Amino acid sequence: MEEKMNSGFSPNKNKFSAAFQHREYLFRRKVFTLLGAAFHVYDENKNVVFYSRQKAFRIREDFRVYSDESMKQEILTIKTPHILDIWATYNIQDPTTGENVGSIKRRALKSILKDEWTFFSPDGKEIGTLIERGWLRALASRFLSNLIPQTYMVVAGVGMQEIADIKRHFNPFILRYSMKIIVPQSVIDPRLLVAAGILLAGIERRERN
Numbered sequence: 254m255e256e257k258m259n260s261g262f263s264p265n266k267n268k269f270s271a272a273f274q275h276r277e278y279l280f281r282r283k284v285f286t287l288l289g290a291a292f293h294v295y296d297e298n299k300n301v302v303f304y305s306r307q308k309a310f311r312i313r314e315d316f317r318v319y320s321d322e323s324m325k326q327e328i329l330t331i332k333t334p335h336i337l338d339i340w341a342t343y344n345i346q347d348p349t350t351g352e353n354v355g356s357i358k359r360r361a362l363k364s365i366l367k368d369e370w371t372f373f374s375p376d377g378k379e380i381g382t383l384i385e386r387g388w389l390r391a392l393a394s395r396f397l398s399n400l401i402p403q404t405y406m407v408v409a410g411v412g413m414q415e416i417a418d419i420k421r422h423f424n425p426f427i428l429r430y431s432m433k434i435i436v437p438q439s440v441i442d443p444r445l446l447v448a449a450g451i452l453l454a455g456i457e458r459r460e461r462n
Contacts, residue, residue, distance in 0.1 A: 381409030
């Protein structure tokens, strides 16, 4: 069973590489890809810190995250364990060490009207939630125009503190999401936050286009 919210916050961020210690990220979908989808992730200085590809023709969702577009260094994998799972749980792993980073579960029924994802620690404890802001904007983006920018917040810990803010930029041709991390030393592993940004760009908008 899924355990409820863990209220503790962890101050140790030094075990993560510098690429996971930025306060702002921009997730940008690559326009021209022959197979699957690809994303560049930039820091606040517009430097590429990650490159992600979604593997094509897979019956399970499979995203790989690399340090750059050369794809020589794979640093995260984001995969679903089951075939065609509408209640999809995405497991995030560090392939260099085999470490289980945690998981992110999409709340399928709730997400029909308003996106919601839940973060889990490596031992399966519920540690946070990504929620789409505003019912009116959420409904408008679904039923009026998918060009209406969506906004999200990530909450965790005591009193469901907001630890990150995510916004989709208005652009009919290039899909972009920006993430601002408000509380950098939270219970949610920063690798899970980066994975969440990639999943939003790769899953949510694809299902509405």
